[in-house]
Amino acid sequence: MKIHTLLFASFAIALSCTNTTKDKVIVTPTSLTSKVVFDDVGIGKAEHILFQANKLVVTKNLPEELILVYDLASSSRTTMGQYGDGPGEIRNPWSLQKSKEPDQVWVASIGQKMLSKFNIASGDRLAEEQIKLKGEATVIMEPLALNDSLLIGSSLDGKSIFTVFNREGEIIERLGDWSEKTEFGEYPAHVVSALYEGRLRTNGNQVLYSCIALDRFMLLDLVKMEMEEFQGPFHIQPEFGTVPDRGVSVFAPSPDTKFGFIDSFLSDDYVYLLYSGLSPKEITQTGKMANDLLVYDLKGNLVHHFLLDVSLKAFSIDENTNTIYGLTSYVNDDAKVVQFEF
Structure with missing residues (x-):
């Protein structure tokens, strides 16, 4: 059953939140060897990749090439996205x-506070549909479309873990409370939310929240309205503090703090998490970002640990062929699209 509008009509029941620490399960890492699929990503920082309909979609920060679409059947490459603020145009796709x-x-x-829908089969550079974040929804990060009328995201204001809103920018419901997370000390909710900053993904029935500065992730069940938090195997201890900014204490990470899950993918049955374990300084010095891909079931059990022979900054999954597609972490703008079979 897919989520629908009536699910959020009344919210008669409160969101149930639990923290789950699984017994340590030893999963022997499996080494995977990469194969270069496309080496013409070109200049401009490639940011994200998505497998969809036997195509690979790549976002970049280059006005002339904002969105690349690679057809895996024909090996063709199409450029989409018209740079600007006009109808159907986009800037800085994320x-x-x-x-x-x-x-x-x-x-x-993110810069435009907007979601744009593109038809990757048509080759049209302009978006077919756009949703502009308005009102209270302008503080939403990583917005996801749940259906034709509702969206969900995480809030910069720290008022809730998840925020459900409509296309008019009206907040429908706030789910989860950052103030309950006190493991790393007593801090204002907006500081805790910054510590837990992460990526959001959805499969229609669940929403995955994977933390960038921690090896932790949360799963929100949209049908049962239950949320569970799971601890990864590396147990990152974040190094951070707060600094005053216009009379407010704000989150201030140490340059030595490690990155956790820098990218994620949620299928109907599994959670895929790309783990870094490196500090910003180490990434700058080595050019590497992440070589560990962890796979969990939806109950939080670790089932696979893949060691990748090249470092990635983003990835996507084709479960029908058991293939990982990744963007290599770039040095001097030499990002490539690679694949791994598992």
């Missing part, structure tokens, strides 16, 4: 999300 239609994808543009 995260990617599948649409319910196989030939369409949602692209989030």
Whole structure:
């Protein structure tokens, strides 16, 4: 059963939240060897990748090439996205999300506070549909479309873990409370939310929240309205403090703090998490970002640990062929699209 509008009509029951620490399960890492699929990503920082309808969609920060679409059958390469603020135009595309239609994808543009839907089969550079975040929804990060009328995201204001809102920017419901998370000390909710900052993904029935500065992730069940938090195997201890900013204490990470899950993918049955374990300084010095891909079931059990022979900054999954597609972490703008079979 897919989520629908009536699910959020009344919210008569409160969101149930639990923290789950699984017994340590030893999973022997499996080494995977990469194969270069496309080496013409070109200049401009490639940010995210998505497998959809036997195509690979890549977002970049280059006005002339904002969105690349690679057809795996023909090996052709199409450029989409018209730079600007006009109708159908986009600037600085960021995260990617599948649409319910196989030939369409949602692209989030953080700077514009907007979601844009592109038809990757048509080759049209302009978006077919755009949703502009308005009102209270302008503080939403990583917005995801749940259906034709509702969206969900995480809030910069720290008022809730998840925020459900409509296309008019009206807040429908706030889910989860950051103030309950006191493991790393007593801090204001907006500081805790910054510590837990993460990526959001959805499969229609669940929403995955994977933390960037911690090896932790949360799963929100949209049908049962239950949320569970799971601890990863590396147990990152974040190094951070607070600094005053216009009379307010704000989150201040140490340059030595390690990155946790820098990218994620949620299928109907599994959670895939790309783990870094490196500090910003180490990433700058080595050019590497992440070589560990962890796979969990939806109950939080670790089932696979893949060691990748090249470092990635983003990835996507084709479960029908057991293939991982990744963007290599770039040095001097030499990002490539690679694949691993598992």
